[in-house]
Amino acid sequence: MPSSVDTFQYDNRIVKQFAIASMVFGVVGMTVGLLVALQMFLPQLNFGSPFTTFGRIRPLHTNAVIFAFVGNAIFMGVYYSMPRLLKAPMWSKKLSQIHFWGWQTIILSAAISLPLGLTTSKEYAELEWPIDIAIAVIWVIFGINMFMTILKRRERHLYVAIWFYIATVVTVAVLHVVNSFEIPVNLLKSYSLYAGVQDGLVQWWYGHNAVAFFLTTPYLGLMYYFLPKAANRPIYSYRLSIIHFWALIFIYIWAGPHHLLYSALPDWAQSLGTVFSIMLIAPSWGGMLNGLLTLRGAWDKVREDPVLKFMVVAITAYGMATLEGPLLSLKSVNAITHFTDWTIAHVHVGALGWNGFLTFGILYWLIPRMYGTKLHSVKLANAHFWIGTLGMLFYVIPMYWAGLAEGLMWKQFTAEGFLQYPNFLETVLQVVPMYIARAIGGSLFLTGVLLGGYNLIATARGGKFIAEEEASAPPLEAQPKPEKGGYYHRWIERRPVQFLLLSTVAILIGGIVEMVPMFVIKSNVPSIANVKPYTPLEVEGRDIYIREGCVSCHSQLVRPFRSETERYGEYSKAGEYVYDHPFLWGSKRTGPDLHRIGGKYPDAWHYNHMLEPTSMSPGSLMPPFPWLIEDELNTHNTAAKIRALRKVGVPYAKDYDEQALEDLQTQAAAVSQSLADQGIQVDSDREIIALIAYLQRLGTDINPSAN
Amino acid sequence: MMSQMLQAVSANLGAYPAISLILFFVVFVGMLAMVLRMKRTHIEHMGALPLDNAEQGDVTHG
Numbered sequence: 224m225p226s227s228v229d230t231f232q233y234d235n236r237i238v239k240q241f242a243i244a245s246m247v248f249g250v251v252g253m254t255v256g257l258l259v260a261l262q263m264f265l266p267q268l269n270f271g272s273p274f275t276t277f278g279r280i281r282p283l284h285t286n287a288v289i290f291a292f293v294g295n296a297i298f299m300g301v302y303y304s305m306p307r308l309l310k311a312p313m314w315s316k317k318l319s320q321i322h323f324w325g326w327q328t329i330i331l332s333a334a335i336s337l338p339l340g341l342t343t344s345k346e347y348a349e350l351e352w353p354i355d356i357a358i359a360v361i362w363v364i365f366g367i368n369m370f371m372t373i374l375k376r377r378e379r380h381l382y383v384a385i386w387f388y389i390a391t392v393v394t395v396a397v398l399h400v401v402n403s404f405e406i407p408v409n410l411l412k413s414y415s416l417y418a419g420v421q422d423g424l425v426q427w428w429y430g431h432n433a434v435a436f437f438l439t440t441p442y443l444g445l446m447y448y449f450l451p452k453a454a455n456r457p458i459y460s461y462r463l464s465i466i467h468f469w470a471l472i473f474i475y476i477w478a479g480p481h482h483l484l485y486s487a488l489p490d491w492a493q494s495l496g497t498v499f500s501i502m503l504i505a506p507s508w509g510g511m512l513n514g515l516l517t518l519r520g521a522w523d524k525v526r527e528d529p530v531l532k533f534m535v536v537a538i539t540a541y542g543m544a545t546l547e548g549p550l551l552s553l554k555s556v557n558a559i560t561h562f563t564d565w566t567i568a569h570v571h572v573g574a575l576g577w578n579g580f581l582t583f584g585i586l587y588w589l590i591p592r593m594y595g596t597k598l599h600s601v602k603l604a605n606a607h608f609w610i611g612t613l614g615m616l617f618y619v620i621p622m623y624w625a626g627l628a629e630g631l632m633w634k635q636f637t638a639e640g641f642l643q644y645p646n647f648l649e650t651v652l653q654v655v656p657m658y659i660a661r662a663i664g665g666s667l668f669l670t671g672v673l674l675g676g677y678n679l680i681a682t683a684r685g686g687k688f689i690a691e692e693e694a695s696a697p698p699l700e701a702q703p704k705p706e707k708g709g710y711y712h713r714w715i716e717r718r719p720v721q722f723l724l725l726s727t728v729a730i731l732i733g734g735i736v737e738m739v740p741m742f743v744i745k746s747n748v749p750s751i752a753n754v755k756p757y758t759p760l761e762v763e764g765r766d767i768y769i770r771e772g773c774v775s776c777h778s779q780l781v782r783p784f785r786s787e788t789e790r791y792g793e794y795s796k797a798g799e800y801v802y803d804h805p806f807l808w809g810s811k812r813t814g815p816d817l818h819r820i821g822g823k824y825p826d827a828w829h830y831n832h833m834l835e836p837t838s839m840s841p842g843s844l845m846p847p848f849p850w851l852i853e854d855e856l857n858t859h860n861t862a863a864k865i866r867a868l869r870k871v872g873v874p875y876a877k878d879y880d881e882q883a884l885e886d887l888q889t890q891a892a893a894v895s896q897s898l899a900d901q902g903i904q905v906d907s908d909r910e911i912i913a914l915i916a917y918l919q920r921l922g923t924d925i926n927p928s929a930n
Numbered sequence: 931m932m933s934q935m936l937q938a939v940s941a942n943l944g945a946y947p948a949i950s951l952i953l954f955f956v957v958f959v960g961m962l963a964m965v966l967r968m969k970r971t972h973i974e975h976m977g978a979l980p981l982d983n984a985e986q987g988d989v990t991h992g
Contacts, residue, residue: 457978461976465961729957736949
């Protein structure tokens with residue numbers, strides 16, 4: 224036995240800072256969410272300004288909720304639980320502070336850059352390259368601080384929560400770096416290194432695993448720490464938690480392609496995605512049951528303690544979302560649900576239920592403890608619980624209904640074999656009552672959060688903040704006791720470096736097996752001779768499409784169903800996207816698919832439609848984009864854009880960048896003339912000209928007669 | 931550019947499915963064997979880790 228006992232202090236200040244940031248950005252992110260929910264049936268709430276229009280605000284909502292609300296809550300929980308599990312304070316308070324302020328600066332720069340239209344358009348990875356680099360730096364600082372704390376620990380064995388934290392740090396770093404490879408045009412604009420199908424595969428490998436390793440694994444770590452704490456009993460089965468961990472991180476990474484079923488992605492990759500998604504049910508439900516069974520014999524506590532109520536609903540929501548996910552990965556189910564509001568319901572079961580409720584449960588447990596007092600009002604916390612639960616139901620049930628209605632209406636044929644609802648708008652207007660119900664559900668949930676915020680502030684005011692918590696533990700012996708039996712998991716549990724390497728290998732396998740063949744084997748993306756690079760004007764138009772977030776509501780992917788080829792035209796081929804940096808397939812159709820929009824309407828239709836959508840489609844919910852007509856097209860970067868695209872592999876001739884501007888002006892003059900012929904006078908140097916050129920080009924390469 | 935980089939590390943692409951299946955099998959069987967052989971005393975020690983810390987007085991919510 225060691226002769227001395229070390230005394231040390233846990234830093235509660237950093238925990239408090241992250242807790243406050245999480246609550247503040249939670250309220251902000253959900254308020255923006257409510258705004259976009261209202262915009263879906265009240266287009267006037269786009270306020271006619273580019274900065275408040277749906278396409279730019281929607282990524283603000285998703286980024287705020289994922290990286291600001293949930294992100295700060297992760298750090299709050301990690302900075303509280305990890306030192307206590309390791310019996311060692313965080314290695315460096317300075318790094319903790321750099322992490323905190325760095326992360327908030329990143330959030331702030333996202334809040335500024337996204338409404339300005341500075342976006343890569345890749346979902347949950349919208350931020351432009353300088354912010355990407357900042358994220359990587361801050362993440363590494365977090366990782367160093369975490370790992371050094373682990374090395375300085377006083378508890379030899381790493382508890383399962385720590386494994387989940389380690390897997391999170393490693394995998395998020397890998398995902399973020401690989402998905403963010405891009406060639407800068409200037410400080411505010413870049414093009415993805417990957418194109419089309421490959422970009423899609425990388426993006427959804429990232430997107431899916433951002434859900435897995437940002438929204439799930441760190442929260443599972445928090446569950447494995449805070450649930451036993453709150454219930455005051457150990458986790459139901461520690462054995463199960465080990466299986467849960469290894470199976471989850473190994474399988475999760477393969478499932479990304481289930482976001483691209485029936486797309487131009489090769490079949491083998493789609494099938495891999497489906498198979499691994501089904502396999503994911505086992506570890507996910509193992510984890511859920513492990514959580515719920517921890518409360519066996521203690522369910523009477525759940526009746527009284529709001530902390531446990533929040534946690535039980537959170538874990539149940541985890542179970543529901545992780546059963547639903549695999550079911551949505553079955554091709555036959557996906558055929559109906561993909562691109563519909565079903566997806567929105569699915570993600571909100573996860574975000575509101577799993578992440579939201581677990582965060583609130585932890586906060587209600589943590590804040591009284593850090594302030595050495597009791598919760599200000601249990602009644603109010605219960606009210607928050609019930610309003611939140613009802614809000615969640617009011618949110619997701621209408622969205623499930625809407626999703627099913629959309630999926631079925633898009634596919635409905637008449638007895639004569641024609642589409643029953645050939646006008647897409649008809650299917651949108653049908654679900655407007657559901658959008659209204661969803662906004663009510665969202666408001667209820669937000670009301671609950673505000674009550675919670677008040678309750679936590681009142682709790683803090685009623686107590687005194689304990690900035691440093693004293694603890695003591697014997698130091699680690701230099702030489703571990705000789706092991707009896709020497710079982711492998713005991714071996715790995717006490718070797719963080721080997722553990723880190725092993726979990727990295729586990730998460731790399733899936734990505735490598737799926738991605739390398741996609742990039743290397745030519746036959747995975749059959750080339751089409753007719754498909755040519757975009758003209759400079761079309762490149763500029765495409766960048767406006769990206770800037771305005773059109774991809775939030777419009778897909779560019781006609782799936783090989785008769786219901787889609789009837790509605791849109793020829794289904795989309797992998798070879799059509801080879802110059803698409805980034806890909807713009809989208810994940811939701813609030814409006815129709817646009818891959819075959821080229822040549823479908825005259826230029827004047829697009830002009831009028833962008834100016835006032837309802838003039839062309841009465842009842843349309845699309846926001847107007849009047850600034851596209853007023854604003855001059857910025858051509859200062861056109862040459863730089865051509866150079867950047869050349870670097871990522873688009874075969875423009877050498878020195879074409881010098882010629883680009885002239886070609887752009889010639890084509891713009893032609894579009895302007897065509898508009899003039901149709902009775903619309905607009906200068907050839909306006910943004911609308913470039914956007915029309917791009918839209919009229921879309922999908923026409925394989926059908927030249929369309930143009 | 932990307933494909934050139936990757937070509938270098940993937941000379942034998944045909945072996946990928948077999949390698950991944952074997953790895954998969956080994957990882958899962960190994961993990962199960964490992965978990966089943968863990969000692970009860972050790973499991974109890976690990977499970978109790980979050981509960982080890984003395985809390986700041988009685989702070990139940992009520």
